[in-house]
Amino acid sequence: MQWRIEENGAVRVIYVKEERLDAHNSDExxxxxxxxxxxxxxxxxxxxxxxxxxxxxxxxxxxxGFKNAAARQGSLKLSGLQSQVKSMFELTRLHRVFDIFQTxxxxxxxx
Numbered sequence: 001m002q003w004r005i006e007e008n009g010a011v012r013v014i015y016v017k018e019e020r021l022d023a024h025n026s027d028e029x030x031x032x033x034x035x036x037x038x039x040x041x042x043x044x045x046x047x048x049x050x051x052x053x054x055x056x057x058x059x060x061x062x063x064x065g066f067k068n069a070a071a072r073q074g075s076l077k078l079s080g081l082q083s084q085v086k087s088m089f090e091l092t093r094l095h096r097v098f099d100i101f102q103t104x105x106x107x108x109x110x111x
Contacts, residue, residue: 001018001025001028001029002016002017003016003017003018003029005036008045008108009111010041010043011043011044011108012044013104013108014029014046015049015050016029016047017050019050019053020051020052020058021048021054021055021061022053022054022058023057026061027061030061030064030065033061037065037069037072041074042069042073043069043074043076043077044065044074045076045077045104046076046078047078047079047080047104048078048079048081048082048085049081049082050080051081051082052082052084053085054085059088059092059094062078062098063094066097075099076098078098078101078107079100079101079103079104079106080104081100
């Protein structure tokens with residue numbers, strides 16, 4: 001799985017560089033999220049603008065990251081959801097759990 005991480009103050013922005021976030025690659029993202037949290041990072045922003053498909057494994061990784069952040073008094077926010085990905089969040093009602101933003105800049109302003 002490919003991603004790029006940028007530091008923006010105390011926030012780390014993870015740009016997911018895959019069209020799919022599913023059972024084939026979600027474990028790699030989970031490991032990276034855990035590594036960042038274990039290194040002391042509390043606030044993560046995951047940009048999904050290149051992701052066109054997400055399944056339950058991908059959703060599970062993001063929920064796990066959300067819980068991990070909350071346990072550390074931090075946050076995990078999302079940006080750039082494509083229509084099909086956004087539909088999955090609405091179908092599972094996860095859009096009520098996550099702070100979701102159109103762009104990375106919009107999300108960064110919320111911190």
